[in-house]
Amino acid sequence: xxxxxxxxxxxxxxxxxxxxxxxxxEERAVRALWIPRAELLEIFxxxxxxxxxxxxxWEVAEPWLRAFAELxxxxxxxxxxxxIWARFLDRHSSVxxxxxxxxxRLFWTNEPGFPTxxxxxxxxxxxxxxxxxxxxxxxxxxxxxxxxSSDGGSRCCFEVKGWxxxxxxxxERALRExxxxxxxxxxxxAVERGGTEPSDGVADLxxxxxxRRFMDEVxxxxxxxxxxxxxxxxxxxxxxxxxxxxAELRGQSVQGLLDDASWDVIRQLVPRLFEVGALSGIRLxxxxxxxxxxxxxxxxxxxxxxxxxxxxxxVTERLRLERELGERNEQLRLQNERIVDSDRMKxxxxxxxxxxxxxxxxxxxxxxxxxxxxxxxxxxxxxxxxTVQRAEFLGLVEREASRMTELIRGLLELSNIEAGGVAxxxxxxxxxxxxxxxxxxxxxxxxxxxxxxxxxxxxxxPLAELDPDRIxxxxxxxxxxxxxxxxxxxxxxxSTGHDDQAVELRVRNPSHELGPQDxxxxxxxxxxxxxxxxxxxxGVGLGLNLVRAxxxxxxxxxxxxxxFAGTVEFVVRLPLRA
Numbered sequence: 001x002x003x004x005x006x007x008x009x010x011x012x013x014x015x016x017x018x019x020x021x022x023x024x025x026e027e028r029a030v031r032a033l034w035i036p037r038a039e040l041l042e043i044f045x046x047x048x049x050x051x052x053x054x055x056x057x058w059e060v061a062e063p064w065l066r067a068f069a070e071l072x073x074x075x076x077x078x079x080x081x082x083x084i085w086a087r088f089l090d091r092h093s094s095v096x097x098x099x100x101x102x103x104x105r106l107f108w109t110n111e112p113g114f115p116t117x118x119x120x121x122x123x124x125x126x127x128x129x130x131x132x133x134x135x136x137x138x139x140x141x142x143x144x145x146x147x148x149s150s151d152g153g154s155r156c157c158f159e160v161k162g163w164x165x166x167x168x169x170x171x172e173r174a175l176r177e178x179x180x181x182x183x184x185x186x187x188x189x190a191v192e193r194g195g196t197e198p199s200d201g202v203a204d205l206x207x208x209x210x211x212r213r214f215m216d217e218v219x220x221x222x223x224x225x226x227x228x229x230x231x232x233x234x235x236x237x238x239x240x241x242x243x244x245x246x247a248e249l250r251g252q253s254v255q256g257l258l259d260d261a262s263w264d265v266i267r268q269l270v271p272r273l274f275e276v277g278a279l280s281g282i283r284l285x286x287x288x289x290x291x292x293x294x295x296x297x298x299x300x301x302x303x304x305x306x307x308x309x310x311x312x313x314x315v316t317e318r319l320r321l322e323r324e325l326g327e328r329n330e331q332l333r334l335q336n337e338r339i340v341d342s343d344r345m346k347x348x349x350x351x352x353x354x355x356x357x358x359x360x361x362x363x364x365x366x367x368x369x370x371x372x373x374x375x376x377x378x379x380x381x382x383x384x385x386x387t388v389q390r391a392e393f394l395g396l397v398e399r400e401a402s403r404m405t406e407l408i409r410g411l412l413e414l415s416n417i418e419a420g421g422v423a424x425x426x427x428x429x430x431x432x433x434x435x436x437x438x439x440x441x442x443x444x445x446x447x448x449x450x451x452x453x454x455x456x457x458x459x460x461x462p463l464a465e466l467d468p469d470r471i472x473x474x475x476x477x478x479x480x481x482x483x484x485x486x487x488x489x490x491x492x493x494x495s496t497g498h499d500d501q502a503v504e505l506r507v508r509n510p511s512h513e514l515g516p517q518d519x520x521x522x523x524x525x526x527x528x529x530x531x532x533x534x535x536x537x538x539g540v541g542l543g544l545n546l547v548r549a550x551x552x553x554x555x556x557x558x559x560x561x562x563x564f565a566g567t568v569e570f571v572v573r574l575p576l577r578a
Contacts, residue, residue: 079104
C-alpha cells in the first residue's frame, strides 16, 4: 500500500470513529492534523460530505485541543482565538475576525496559488461550528457562509450570529504555549520521518547536518523550511535570534515567526519563489521572544524542490543607525537654517536698531545745536528763537530721549528674561481687572485714534497665580500692537475665557497684511511684519516677542490666529496655578 493510501485509510477510520490502540507516528500526525491540505481535499473528494468531516475533525484531533476548546467556556473566546485555531486546520490560509454590533464575520483567505475549493469551505464550516459549539452549552452557535471565493468572490466569508469576539488573555496565552509544545513534537516527528522517508523531501536536512559545524560558525541566520513553510532546522545564529532552542523552533510555522504584514508578503512571494528558484532582499518584521526585529532575507528552493533554505540578517540596529543619521542630518540642516535665519535676523536687528537709535539721536543733536546757537545769539545780542519755539524743541528732545530709553529698556528686559534673571512676583490676580486697568491707561490714545473697543470679559473668570505687573505688560503690548497696525477708527475686540487648567486673553484687530505663513514669524525677536514697517510704524519688533517670553515665563504660551479673512487674533494662555 502506498503512503498516500495508508494516510487516506487512517483518516477515514478517524472520521468514522477515531483511532484505537497505541498511535504510530503517522497516526499521531493524523490526530495533529498533519495531513497536507492537498491530501485533505483529495480525501474529501472520495467522501460525499466534507461538512461532516469538519464537524468531527476536533474529535480525532489531539486530546489537548479538545480540552482547550472546552476550557474556553464561551464561544466568544474561541472566536477571538480563531486565527490560532485555524492553523491546526490549514497552514495555507489565514483568518481575520471582525466584530459587528451583535454578530461576527470571519474572512478566510488562501495563499496565492491555492484557490479555494467548495469542499474546503464545507470542511471549514463544519469545523468552526463544531469548535464553537464545544463550549456553548445548550445555546446553539449558528455559523453560515455568506461569500465564497470559488464563486468569484475575493475571499471566503462566514458569519456567526449572536456572538462577538471576546479575548481571554490567560486562555490565549496558555493555548499559544501548548501549540508551541505541539510544534516542537511535530518538528521531532518531521526529523524522524526525514530519517526513514528521504523521498519526502528532507534530504536537504541531512546535507545541512553534514555541514552543521560550518553553519554554526556563520553569523547570519539560517533556517530550513519544508514546503508547508514549517521549520526543519536552524543554525545557532537563528536560535540566538529567536531565543528558542532547536527543539522549540522545529515545527514552527513561518507565520508564527513574522508579524501579520510580513506574513502577507510571504504568502504573495512563495508561489514566485518556487517558480524562479531564488529571491533576495526581502525585508520582513520578525517576532522573537526578545521582541520584534527587522530582517533581510534571501531564500532558495532546494534541488529536490521539497524544502527552502533561508539566510537572514538582523538589520534592526543598522536601520536604527540609519534613522539616527537621517535625524541628525535633518537636525543639522535645521540648525544651519536657524543659523542663517539668525544671521539674517541679526542683520535686520542691527539695521532696525541703527535706524531707531539714529533717528532720535539725529533729532536730539539737531535741536541741541539750535538751542546752543540760540544761547550764543543771546550772549552776542543777536536774533533769538521765540519762547514757543524753544519749548517745542525741548519737548521734541525729551520725547526722542524717552523713545530711546524705552527701546534700550525693552532690549535689556528681553535679555534679562532669556538669561533667567527675572523672578515673577506671583499672587492671585484677576485677569479682567488687569485688562480694565490697561484700557484706562491707553484710553486717551484709543480715543484719539477713534478706536472702538468691544469687551467680552468672562464674569466667572477665576483668579490665577500671576505677576500682575508682567501681565500688564502683555496686555499693553497687545493693545499698542493693535493701535500701531490698525487703521484709524478700527474696531478691536478684547475677550477672556477659562477652563479647568488656564485662563485666556484674546485681542482681535483688523489686519490685511498677515498671512498664515506669518503667524509664527511675527513672534520672533527683532522681526517686523515686513521690511518697511520699521519706518512706517517704528520700533524694532520686540513687543510680541516680549509677550511670548512673559507668557512662557508663567508656564503658558502665546500665539496668533486668523479667525477669518482680514482679521488677526492674538491669544495668551496662562495656567491657573504655578
